[in-house]
Amino acid sequence: MKHLIIFVSILSLSGLNNLIGQENMFSKTQFMIRGYGHAGFEYTSVNGKNQSSYVGSTFAPIFLFKHSDRLLFESELEFELENNQVNVGFEYADMSYILNNYMTIRMGKFLLPFGTFVERLHPAWINRLSNMPLGFGHDGIAPSSGIGVELRGGFAVGGSKLNYSVYTTNGPVLKDGSNEPEEAGMLLFENFEDNNNNKAIGGRIGYLPFSNSSVEIGFSVYSGKVGNTNDSLYGNTGANLMAGDFTFVKQVSPLYGIIDIKAQYNLSLVDKADYFELEPGETIPTQYTFENKSDAYFAQLSYRPTMAGSNIIKNFEIIGRYSVINTPEGSLWEQQASQISYGLNYWLSWRTVFKLSYQTTNSEGGHDSPGTTKTNAIFLHWALGF
């Protein structure tokens, strides 16, 4: 019922949007609803056990309120069908003010510019494949959003360009295992109220060396204490996260199309700490520790023959992606996994795409499915930006 009320409210706001739009002839304020959605079919085979299902029907409205030429409020919700229920995600909600030509200040819950995938590439109509690379999303090591304040912008330097972001947030929280012992040592990034008095600091620098902006190299950091205040065991435990990213997008005439390369490497270093595990049949927990280092990366190549003579062929796109995640040896969530994805897309318009992909994942460990797992999957998704 609660979700129905939210949904009806959004539809009502859509109607209001038209009315407000008429007033925009005379006003600089404007309210818009944009966003994206996707639905599809998935077939998976986990160690030979097959399953198929229609999935998705994700609806992610983005609310934009332009108060003036300098002030913008933006927010994204995400309604998703998962495990026979509707999940509502509050992706971001922030206010931005343009300070000058090169600098914007932003405050609220915002997508973290930790690499490029989460901030720029995660929406279903932008992501060339039907799911995220390893290391992102649930149980991922890369943060997605944070609550805080950010200074960001970009400027030209000679024939190249630099963009930057510096921010401070509540920061991640260390899972000490008291609620979920199998996740002891993991970081929780959804920290709505700070668990300590230490604010995390982060930033990203992006460098576009060529005047045509075809290449971007980025470096990100995110650092802070993650334990609870006054916690004698974890109060001084800190975490350093780093990421490097690479983008190359260019129409290459000899290849009659656009080559798009995206890559990102994520590294998570959490201070070593002691954790406790209660073995079956025991009453006294066993103490253990491990080097809390995780990394994950992906590299993706896509090609779309935009210069082909046929209007049908130019709408096709082929994609390949390789991704890896390694979580700490000795932890209860230790995992080494690699994934290869191949995709064939057909673009109905610049924001509507049919995505067909085949993906194979080899995993060793992980708290959800310990042991060796081989997963083959076929995804057919229809994604739409609006």
Next chain:
Amino acid sequence: MKKQYKITTMLLVTFVAIAFIVSSCSSNKSALVSNKSGAQLWGENCIRCHSIPSPSAYNDVDWETIGLHMQIRANLTKDEITKVVEFMQTAN
């Protein structure tokens, strides 16, 4: 933790320094960036993340709001996004 923080800071400083040194060697190319047309900026920047949008997808007022949204998201300068929005409003 402190050692890692120092390494991180050094990496950041080195990265920026290299960027400025490389950039300063090509200062005579600054006009290549600042003199770009709205159409050129539209073609070069939107495609870095998503397919190039059709100018006809939105009306003039909508492009103003989307332009402000994308200026922030893509770290574009005010000058750049103004040119892009003006181009979209002309071509839609």
